Amino acid sequence: MNSLDRFGDDLCEELLSYLSLEDKFRFECISKQWRRVVFESQTVVTIDGNTGRWFHPMLGRVSKAELKRKMEYKPTIDYPLEDTAIELLVKYCSHLTTIYMNFKNISVDTIDKFFTKFGPKLKSVNVFGFNESVDQKWIEKWLKMCVNMQSFTNNDRPLYNVMIQLVPKIPVLFKRLNSIRLDVHTLDEDINGLMTALDVFADKYGHQMKTIGLIVWSSNAVIIDAILTQLMDSLPRMQTLISFELSFTADSQVSSEDWIQLLTTIGINCRQMKSLDINRLTLSNIVVGEEPLTSNLLQPLRRLTHLYLLYMT
């Protein structure tokens, strides 16, 4: 009874689920049972193209040179190196639900295969960006495949643009969406697009939203004002919210009246709130002065467990 062979497939799969993806590839040949179960539990993939060893978080210490060796056994592949990794994922990991990925070096064909296989399965989508040459039509197609997405995070402009346009266009595309974190890359001229999206969003998703995060990459007073106004209008329609994050750039100006109004709106309407995070994107010139917080402002938020207020005026 001191042999691992005694365990059934389900327990064996659970036990091996804590291996790194690299070890999973290495141990595939240990036994038929291991081969059956070892990839079944791979549900999370992290690929960060910004680090030098882009493959690192996924396959541990695998370098590009080593991947090239793998490619020698697949002579027909003529994509760039990075595509191979995505192909492997598509081949082996049938149960991906969570991705933290940078698609900047991946070809359209490969990304298309990836989303065709995984799109409807994905629950959490965190994308750091696509190549600049990728047409927004593609991005729209891929995003539309993620119908079961619960959580969405973007970091770059094209994906932001697509999301903002999609929400009013197909209002209940993502039935299960309850968490969204947007890097807002809005220019003056398309501020109305964002306003419309936030408004439709509050209407269609407001009743189920748990997390909202807006990271505003602009110090333009018009944009900030419009966003705050829209939030005052939208937040009362999001009473199930438990986490709210709002970040502005360091040089942006927001009056303490506006802060008090925003916090009051949250205090009155979002009784479930557990985490409040309001900050500047850089901490270099925080001025802690006249504090807009008063005890009765947040008093209704009895569930609050996380509070970050780094934006004092």
Add this chain to the structure above:
Amino acid sequence: MADNADHIDGDDNEDVRAQQNLIKIKLKSSEGGIYECGLTAAKMSDLVKNMVESLGTDAVVTTEPIILGNEAVTDAALKKIIEWVEFHWDDPPVDHDFEDEKDRRNEELSHWDKQFIDVDDQALLFDVIAAANYMDIKGLVEVGAKHICSKIRGKSCQEVREMLKITNDFTAEEEDAIHKENAWIYAKD
């Protein structure tokens, strides 16, 4: 408007859990040994929890031992399991709103858990894991899984087979084919 939203599960609940753990129930191993365990601790096992709740009153629960018939629940394994649940029953509850599955899976075992699970007798280790799985104690199965995975990390396939006593049921040709496909992984050191 928000009457029920203002209701908060807090200290009261923790007190109830502590109170309930003073109630001792009896668990019976497949070898016949009977051991006492706090009620809250024992309820970390979904199996025990369901059995207790179907029995109803505390009076019944504290007199009759709960029989754990699976052969993995040996005396030694059950003693280990009771030690684990008695240590962990008052862990703070998981906040599903913030707890990220990915973070939790990557989290290292605590010092106590490492010492607890690092048993020399592999048959006992596997009994504990199989029994925890049978009794549906998810946290303990996770501890066992993380322990095994950390022990075999970076080892060769043959070393892993020897450590865990796994029979290689591939034919030489089959194994060759997999090796060839994954040669990039083995070739790197």
